[in-house]
Amino acid sequence: MDLEGIFRAHQREIFVYFLRTIGDRERAEDLAQETFLRACGSAVLYRGTASVRTWLFSIARNTLVDSYRRRSPELLGDPPDQVVEFDPVRRLEVEEALRALPILSREAIVLCDVLELSPSDAANVAGISANAFRVRLHRARDQFRKVFDHE
Amino acid sequence: MNDDMNGQSLRLADLAEVDSPEVVRSAVWRFRRRVAVWAFWIVGAAIVAALIIPEIGPSDLPFRMREAPGEAIGTVIHGQFVDVTVMDVRRIDAKTVGVHMLAMSRALRADENLHVEGCVGPSASAGRCVEQRGAGSILELWVGLLPRDPSFEMKFFSATGDPEGHLTRRAPGAPAGDPELLAKRPAVIFETVTFDVRKLGISDSIWR
Numbered sequence: 001m002d003l004e005g006i007f008r009a010h011q012r013e014i015f016v017y018f019l020r021t022i023g024d025r026e027r028a029e030d031l032a033q034e035t036f037l038r039a040c041g042s043a044v045l046y047r048g049t050a051s052v053r054t055w056l057f058s059i060a061r062n063t064l065v066d067s068y069r070r071r072s073p074e075l076l077g078d079p080p081d082q083v084v085e086f087d088p089v090r091r092l093e094v095e096e097a098l099r100a101l102p103i104l105s106r107e108a109i110v111l112c113d114v115l116e117l118s119p120s121d122a123a124n125v126a127g128i129s130a131n132a133f134r135v136r137l138h139r140a141r142d143q144f145r146k147v148f149d150h151e
Numbered sequence: 152m153n154d155d156m157n158g159q160s161l162r163l164a165d166l167a168e169v170d171s172p173e174v175v176r177s178a179v180w181r182f183r184r185r186v187a188v189w190a191f192w193i194v195g196a197a198i199v200a201a202l203i204i205p206e207i208g209p210s211d212l213p214f215r216m217r218e219a220p221g222e223a224i225g226t227v228i229h230g231q232f233v234d235v236t237v238m239d240v241r242r243i244d245a246k247t248v249g250v251h252m253l254a255m256s257r258a259l260r261a262d263e264n265l266h267v268e269g270c271v272g273p274s275a276s277a278g279r280c281v282e283q284r285g286a287g288s289i290l291e292l293w294v295g296l297l298p299r300d301p302s303f304e305m306k307f308f309s310a311t312g313d314p315e316g317h318l319t320r321r322a323p324g325a326p327a328g329d330p331e332l333l334a335k336r337p338a339v340i341f342e343t344v345t346f347d348v349r350k351l352g353i354s355d356s357i358w359r
Contacts (some may be wrong), residue, residue: 004179012171020166029172036178037185094166113163 001151003043007036010056013115017060020110023099031067035060050124057117057125061114068103105140112137212293216241216249226351232258232342233265233307235292242357243295254307256342263309265290291340298358304345 014035018028026088038059046055104126111122123133221241228235236253243249256265265288296303346359 004175007175007179009174011175013167014168015161015171015174016167016169019169029174032179033178036175037182081325093167094163098163098166109163110166114166116164116167125261148335 003040006052007039007056010053011036013053014056014060017057017110017115020066020095020098020104020114021064021107023095031060031063034067035095036064044133051121053117054121057111057121058127061125061127093148097144100147101140101143104136105124105143108133108140109138109144113141174256212249212295213251215243216251216293219249221357222354223250224351224353228344228346230307230342230344232256233343233344235305235346237346237351240351240353240357242298244299248296248298248358250292250294250296252294253293254290256288256307256309259288259309261289262311264311266308266310267292268306268308300325300348302345302347305344307342307344 011032015028015032018031018035019025022028035056042059043070046052050058052073087111098109101109107126108122111117113118117125119134119137120130122137123130125135126133128136216239219241221239223239224237226237228237233254233256238251238253240251241249254265254267259265267290292305294303294305313330
């Protein structure tokens with residue numbers, strides 16, 4: 001499989017990572033494209049120590065962090081994305097509850113519960129230890145439950 | 152996270168079920184375009200650098216000899232019409248030994264200049280190339296030689312006019328040196344001086 005094929009295999013989940021973390025489809029598309037652009041440039045540096053998936057998510061996270069540094073207020077204030085495929089009312093409630101979380105909590109849930117990365121892979125992506133990430137994920141899930149129950 | 156909230160099953164992984172736009176193709180295309188632009192500028196910069204850098208610093212033999220290690224010699228070779236003093240010898244690089252000489256003739260007319268055969272200009276690097284500066288009967292020479300040559304020779308000749316634009320104050324046609332020598336010498340190429348390197352006293356570390 002060539003590089004473009006490998007990237008295409010991960011295109012949807014990279015897009016979902018941005019979409020569910022920042023909640024803006026247009027920005028998510030831009031950041032996903034920026035992620036793959038950066039991945040093209042750093043592909044020669046990839047040593048295979050982590051899976052391609054983890055490597056791409058690490059690049060995606062760096063892209064997101066850089067984007068937040070540039071335009072944090074806009075991203076946090078974006079309106080909910082209207083992605084409705086089934087059970088629309090319930091889905092919107094879940095999306096809104098997720099969006100109400102702090103960004104790091106939201107990211108932890110997106111990585112582990114939406115995209116179903118293992119906690120150790122997600123910890124690699126987030127650049128922290130597996131134990132620290134498990135603590136973050138546990139707190140994020142508690143926060144999510146509280147918000148969701150309240151709604 | 153599979154959970155039960157408000158009596159209904161909640162599966163967050165369902166949030167991943169979205170249609171993804173095509174971003175890889177445009178990212179790869181942007182990357183290729185960016186590489187092409189970089190390559191264009193790098194090649195352009197390399198071409199410009201290749202054109203400019205040789206012009207920045209002097210690269211002629213006298214300049215290169217000033218920067219090279221060597222030793223003073225002081226040996227004088229006496230010819231019939233020309234005397235040549237080997238002033239210093241320097242190892243310029245693995246393939247070139249530079250010899251700095253001063254030639255003087257007393258067998259010239261006032262409107263003549265002493266010259267030596269060889270390539271004149273900044274191209275002197277290896278082989279027998281000569282840079283020469285002077286006017287009238289004195290000629291300063293820088294010669295690039297191949298190392299290990301046991302001997303070399305130089306053909307001196309006279310020419311009227313001044314290739315370097317120097318003015319001469321002597322009257323045209325008047326003898327500038329010894330009239331007897333002037334009467335004896337041939338018309339143009341008037342002396343070939345042979346240099347035996349072993350007799351010049353150059354150390355092996357420079358010549359080998």
